[in-house]
Amino acid sequence: xxxxxxxxxxxxxxxxxxxxxxxxxAFETSMAQTFEGWRSVMGSSRETAHQLSExxxxxxxxxxxxxxxxxARLYNAFEDNAxxxxxxxxxxxxxxxVASDTNIRANLDFAERVAKAADAREVAALNxxxxxxxxxxxxxxxxxxxxxxxxxxxxxxxxxxxx
Numbered sequence: 001x002x003x004x005x006x007x008x009x010x011x012x013x014x015x016x017x018x019x020x021x022x023x024x025x026a027f028e029t030s031m032a033q034t035f036e037g038w039r040s041v042m043g044s045s046r047e048t049a050h051q052l053s054e055x056x057x058x059x060x061x062x063x064x065x066x067x068x069x070x071x072a073r074l075y076n077a078f079e080d081n082a083x084x085x086x087x088x089x090x091x092x093x094x095x096x097x098v099a100s101d102t103n104i105r106a107n108l109d110f111a112e113r114v115a116k117a118a119d120a121r122e123v124a125a126l127n128x129x130x131x132x133x134x135x136x137x138x139x140x141x142x143x144x145x146x147x148x149x150x151x152x153x154x155x156x157x158x159x160x161x162x163x
Contacts, residue, residue, distance in 0.1 A: 003112065003115045003116070006108060006111045006112045006115055009108060009111070010108045013104055013105075013108065017101060020097065024093070024097075028090070080159075084155075084156065084159065085156075088152040088155075088156070091148060091152065092145070092152070095144060095145060095148055096145070099141040099144075099145070102137065102141075103134075103138075103141075106130075106133065106134065106137065110126065110130045113126050114126055114127075
C-alpha cells in the first residue's frame with residue numbers, strides 16, 4: 001500500500017516537473033517577443049526622426065546623427081545587458097530546478113526504501129543514511145549555487161568595466 005502511494009507521488013511529481021518546464025519555455029518565448037517588440041518600436045522611431053531631419057540644415061543633421069548613434073549604443077547596451085541578465089537568471093533557475101528535482105527524487109527513493117523495510121531497525125538505519133546523504137547533497141547544492149552566482153556577478157562586473 002505504501003509503495004503504491006510513493007508511486008502515485010512520483011507520477012504526480014513527474015507531471016509537476018513537466019508543467020514547470022512548459023512554464024519556463026513560455027516565459028522565454030514571452031521575453032523574446034517583448035524584445036522583438038522593442039526592436040520594431042526603435043525602428044519606427046528612427047524612420048520618423050530621419051524624415052524630420054531631412055529639412056534641417058547640415059549642423060542639425062550632424063547633431064541628429066550623433067544622437068542616433070548615442071541612442072543606438074544605449075539601446076544595444078540595454079539589450080546586451082538584458083540578454084546577459086536573462087541568461088544568468090535562466091542558469092540560476094535551471095540549477096535551482098535541478099537541485100529541487102534531485103532532492104524530490106531522493107525523497108521519493110527514500111520513501112520507497114522505507115515502505116519496503118522489514119522492521120523498525122531497518123527504518124532507523126535508512127533514516128540515518130538518508131539524513132547523511134541529504135546533508136551532503138544540500139551542502140553540494142549550496143556550494144554550486146554560490147559558485148554560480150559569484151561567477152555570474154564577476155562576469156557582470158567585467159562587462160561594465162570594459163567600454
